[in-house]
Each structure stands twice: as C-alpha cells, then as structure tokens.
Amino acid sequence: MLTISAHLNTYLIIGAILFGFGIFGLLHRPSLIGMLISVELILSGASVNFMAFNHFLAPDPTVGQIFTLFIMGIAAAEAAIALSIVIAVYRNYQSIDADDLTDLKG
C-alpha cells in the first residue's frame, strides 16, 4: 500500500475532501472574503478531479490541462470582481459580514 500516487481514487478523494472543506467554509464563515476563500477551495477540488481524470482516463491528455487552465483564468477574474465588490460594500456599510447587509429588510 505504498504506491498510492498511481491510483485514480487517491486524487478523487482529495478532490472530494477539498470540496467538502469548501462547502463547510461557505456555510461557516460570516464574512464575504471568507466565503470567497471557500469558493476558491471548491474550484480547486473540481480542478483536481479534472486533472486526475485527464491523467488516467482521457485519450487526449491535453484536454483536462487546458480546462484547468481556463478554470484558473475564470477564478482569477471572479476573485478580482468579487474583491472589488467587497471593497465597495465595505465603503457603504463599514462591514463585510453577510448578516449585516440588510438594507431591504423591514
């Protein structure tokens, strides 16, 4: 049982664990930046799955690598937009907690 780096299941389980941590953090974190960090964890769990299937199962081993590169590009764009929204929200509310952004309530 010393050769676990050559099995598909190892990578799939790591991807599942990262996804679980992401879902946990998304529900557990009160602040917007903490939720963004959890979303990055979820995306990286998906990327690990893509890379594992790409290496072990795909007939063309460039497809998964390119998909992962595009996931990275989209994640970078998403992080830039989300962080500037967070800064704009902080200017208006003096807080980045998701529970405090309740202007429409009552």
Added chain:
Amino acid sequence: MNPSLFSPEGLAEVIFLILIGTTILGASIATLSKRLIRSVIGLAICFLGVGGLYYFLNSPFVAMMQLLIYVGAVCITMTFAIMLAEPDDEKASRKYKSVSTWAAAPLGGLIAYGLSRLAIQGQWLAPAEKINSGSVKDLGMSLLNEYSMVFELISIVLLVSIIGSLALARVGRRKQ
C-alpha cells in the same frame, strides 16, 4: 511489490504523502481559523499542495500556473482586500450562531464522504490508447489549434473583469 522507503519510488511516495498532508492542513487552516489573514495563508499552503499534486499528475506546466496565478496573484489580491476592509475583532466575536453554522460541519463531511464513495464505487475504464503524451508542446499545439477561440475569449473576459473591478472599486471614492 512494495518499494523500499529509500528507493526513488519510495521517496516519491513520501513526498506525495507530505503533499496530501499540506493540502488538507492548508484547507483546514483556511476554513477554521478565526482571522481572515490566516485563512489566506492557509489557502496559499493548500494551493501549494495542490500544485504538487498536479506535478505528480504529469503536468508541470499546470503546476507552475497554479503557483503563479493562485499563490502569486489571487492570494495577494485577497491580502490587499483584507487590509483595506477587515472589520475589527470584537465585531466578529459577537456573532450569534445561526443554524447554518451548526449544520456546516456535518453537511461538508457528508458531501465529502458521498463523493469519495461514488469515486471508489465507479468503474473507470482506461482508454485504449492515448493520442499524445500531454507534454507542454502538445498543450501549446492544442491551445493554439483547437482551443484558440476559447483562448481569445478568456483574454477578453479577463480584460473586462479588470476594467470592471477598477470601475467598481472606484465608485465610493469620489464622494468621500
């Protein structure tokens, strides 16, 4: 069958186990720590481990991109945002516990367990033959032949997102 610990294969396995530990430790720091700045450091550690896993999956180019984009760009941007907008600690500690806080850990564990179980039970069929080796050269060829349109589109998306984030972050500034 089992390579000894000090053969090259055995050492590679030890490094692989260290990378798995780094990934999971980083993910737990990122989700469990109280201060946001420590979460970002945990995220960087986690991405370091994931980059190492990509290296084990025979794609050093994606591993390098992981380090450059995530550790080098996304984590630094998050650090800047936290320094610009982190609320004080007392405010974070007075948080009332909602239902989602208690449901979070069982739900995350359940999802991770279910996905792992699906992965183990699945019958994955290996392909008959691979049409290329997945090297950096093949990657560049298919990026500029089959996926050139997507390549252009994602650069437009990045450009628009940069302009949009600059415009968004600038909005409240003029009033003050």
